[in-house]
Amino acid sequence: MPKVTETHKMLRRQAILTAAEEVFLGKGYQLATVDDIAVRSGLSVGALYRYFGSKSEILLTLMQERLGRTPELLERLTSDAGGPWEQISRCVDIFVLALRVRHPSTGRLLLVAWGEALQDRIVRDGLMLRFQGVVDYLRDVVERGIQSGEFRAEADAKVLASLLMCLADGVTLYWAANTPELELHPIRATVMAMVRSYLSPQES
């Protein structure tokens, strides 16, 4: 065993977070015990408390690392898009892909977070921050499209952005809850069709 370095601590931290995520996704936050997390991460309960001050601090960190990065993720993955149309389309694609393939657990984590939101103000604030981040990004995209004339001028960028965010999380929740008959591909197509018909400039 080499020297106990800072990296080692980081790895342990990550191991705990991973373990906690698995446990939370399986039983939800309230039913998950600190012991569960400790066992799964191969540590003792006491050791765990050397890395995190409380059970809720673990959930909070998990949210920041797994959910909080959504806005910057969207920005990064759509930075090389050709224009606002492609940006919007990419966002929807990213959303569907993330839910189905890349990070299917994220949806369940969001469900866990929502479950705690009512009782824990800090958790709620975390969700609000994420909401604001994504909405700000989407709004910016739409506004650019309006200014460039590619989107119709009457479109309400701010409201559309909020709507898409609410829609995304609504779908995510039902998807995470294993709703039967909720197929993502048709949903993607229909959402894009609606957005397209709403945002396309039309001479009436």
Next chain:
Amino acid sequence: MPKVTETHKMLRRQAILTAAEEVFLGKGYQLATVDDIAVRSGLSVGALYRYFGSKSEILLTLMQERLGRTPELLERLTSDAGGPWEQISRCVDIFVLALRVRHPSTGRLLLVAWGEALQDRIVRDGLMLRFQGVVDYLRDVVERGIQSGEFRAEADAKVLASLLMCLADGVTLYWAANTPELELHPIRATVMAMVRSYLSPQES
């Protein structure tokens, strides 16, 4: 005991449910104690258990009575509408009105229910049932509109219905969580604009 009639029992039951709802809305399900509910309903804990078998049974009943009636409510309130366009429009209006004025607590109750959904299968099933009910209704409305030629034939009734339901619940959750800058009236307008542009038959 002659004086204790069946109606009296019913009233007690309702009193407990009302008390439970208030408590759940205030602290969430997990943090709410049976004692809280008992005190608020003016009964003792023991008395409470004469009416409900468990704490979760209270939540479940509450869900059935407060959330489960959504589909039939929609049907009833839109039965005298002139046509599918008005039906859709009415649904959106009802949704916004219910959230803002009529039953603002329903949104928070939905939040509570979602919070328990991950951990309690029966609660989850209840939410799924509600989802199916509303989706079935909306789908029917859209399909009628398509058949009568008022909606464009290419529209996907089933997916659109699911989308609207997810959107509604997404908005409800964020609204119930007191998201700042979430204004319902612009949302209503934009949703209707999107639906209108998507469903309107267009000769291309």
Next chain:
DNA sequence: TAAAAAAGAGTGAACGCTCACTTTTGTAGG
């Protein structure tokens, strides 16, 4: 270099508390 000491990560039984639920006791009709 080897032994001793220091450092500090890791352990897990125990504590204190909460809370859903049960049992016992009290009381008001008939």
Next chain:
DNA sequence: CCTACAAAAGTGAGCGTTCACTCTTTTTTA
């Protein structure tokens, strides 16, 4: 006195958190 019910006290399991202690690794010293 009996019955139907409610009030209150009780019960015990579960869980987050702590802390005295162990054990491993690193540093110091002779």
